[in-house]
Amino acid sequence: MDLLRFITAGSVDDGKSTLIGRLLYDSKNILIDQLEAIKKSTRNREAGEVDLALLTDGLRAEREQGITIDVAYRYFATDKRKFIIADAPGHVQYTRNMVTGASNANLIIILVDARQGVVEQTRRHSIIASLLRIPHVVVAINKMDLVGHSQDVYNNIIIDYAEVARQLGLKDITYIPISALNGDNIVDRSQTFSWYEGKPLLEVLEEVEVDNDINLVDPRFQVQLVIRPQTEELHDYRGYAGKVISGIYKTGDKVTVLPAGTETTIAKLEVAGAEVAEVFAPQAAVIQLADDVDVSRGDSIVSSDNKPRVSNEFDALLCWMDEKPLLAGNKYYIQHNSRLLRVVVKSIEYKLDVNSLDQQPVEGGVKLNEVVKVKMKTASPLVFDPYEAIGSNGNAILVDETSNSTVAAVLLQ
Numbered sequence: 001m002d003l004l005r006f007i008t009a010g011s012v013d014d015g016k017s018t019l020i021g022r023l024l025y026d027s028k029n030i031l032i033d034q035l036e037a038i039k040k041s042t043r044n045r046e047a048g049e050v051d052l053a054l055l056t057d058g059l060r061a062e063r064e065q066g067i068t069i070d071v072a073y074r075y076f077a078t079d080k081r082k083f084i085i086a087d088a089p090g091h092v093q094y095t096r097n098m099v100t101g102a103s104n105a106n107l108i109i110i111l112v113d114a115r116q117g118v119v120e121q122t123r124r125h126s127i128i129a130s131l132l133r134i135p136h137v138v139v140a141i142n143k144m145d146l147v148g149h150s151q152d153v154y155n156n157i158i159i160d161y162a163e164v165a166r167q168l169g170l171k172d173i174t175y176i177p178i179s180a181l182n183g184d185n186i187v188d189r190s191q192t193f194s195w196y197e198g199k200p201l202l203e204v205l206e207e208v209e210v211d212n213d214i215n216l217v218d219p220r221f222q223v224q225l226v227i228r229p230q231t232e233e234l235h236d237y238r239g240y241a242g243k244v245i246s247g248i249y250k251t252g253d254k255v256t257v258l259p260a261g262t263e264t265t266i267a268k269l270e271v272a273g274a275e276v277a278e279v280f281a282p283q284a285a286v287i288q289l290a291d292d293v294d295v296s297r298g299d300s301i302v303s304s305d306n307k308p309r310v311s312n313e314f315d316a317l318l319c320w321m322d323e324k325p326l327l328a329g330n331k332y333y334i335q336h337n338s339r340l341l342r343v344v345v346k347s348i349e350y351k352l353d354v355n356s357l358d359q360q361p362v363e364g365g366v367k368l369n370e371v372v373k374v375k376m377k378t379a380s381p382l383v384f385d386p387y388e389a390i391g392s393n394g395n396a397i398l399v400d401e402t403s404n405s406t407v408a409a410v411l412l413q
Helices: 016-026 032-044 060-065 092-102 120-131 151-168 201-207
Strands: 003-010 072-077 082-087 107-113 136-142 172-177 220-227 239-246 248-250 254-258 262-271 274-276 278-280 284-289 300-303 309-320 331-336 339-352 371-384 395-399 406-412
Touching: 003 016, 003 120, 016 072, 016 082, 016 107, 016 201, 092 120, 107 120, 120 151, 120 309, 136 151, 136 201, 151 172, 172 201, 220 284, 248 262, 262 278, 309 339, 331 371, 331 406
Parallel strands: 003 082, 003 107, 107 136, 136 172
Antiparallel strands: 072 082, 220 239, 220 300, 239 284, 248 278, 254 262, 254 300, 262 274, 262 284, 309 371, 309 406, 331 339, 331 395, 339 371, 395 406
């Protein structure tokens, strides 16, 4: 059974948490004790019906304010597929949290309040979906019960969002009219929308194709652990464990260890302790090489005929996540999969306007939630692909040297 990672996003009070609660409730993925707990919380708030948003609004501050602050993750499954849901915050000041939740998503559900239409935060989250190259987009037009289930309202929002999608280059878009509060078009087709001929949300999530999202053309493997048992039975064993980022590896393939540039061949491949003839993304595997070469944690093993970039100077887009401003000349650590290097931000080229994607000058430092283009230099060469080419080998994070906190999401260019 395959896995779909998706994130919900949208403006404040568009109903993201209620949508997820309804999805879990109607698909019978809520335990009895969870249901009793939210019933009790609902009674404490003197509300009427069970407040399904409480399933995801786990922080006390979230429940008190009725908003989502942190990214809440929930897991559920149907007969057809497993799911990991990330419920992203809608407030502007928590946009950085939305970026972390969206970084590994196959699909994004962007909620639009039928009464409000496409608003600034809708555009902001769509821009982030575009920057992160999320391949599938579902635009769920919520609260249709508050506009009389009007097809004209629904069609006008589609027209408005289609222009946003055209500007951002979003391709695979599905539009669904819903009422998360009432459960219309969430798990089952609603009879209320007689004019809607599409599928309900859960059916779309179950059937969206994600196999084609995996790159099986460009072999990329980064070492997470060097295995040297040094026992009598395995005296000469040397394996390199890690995750196949992309592509396919076969026994006998000619490979190059980067950044050193050493060429060798694959002697053996293992998955879960058993020898196999080939491994492919996104499997965890162990590679044994034919030659006794120097390989360390963070090194990359790639096809000799298909190599990524190797450089200590590069451009990147940063989504700034720290209260302290980013200034040219600041030094950090960059974490690229399992490789950790010191890096300096040499210059800040421009910032992106989240509404128009226009390039604007940066006055002073880069502020929280701003997206900027920078030039960076690492202490040692970084092995990567541009994010547009191979997203899983083109993303990274910046880490503050003193506090060890994550200060930026990085899209390498």
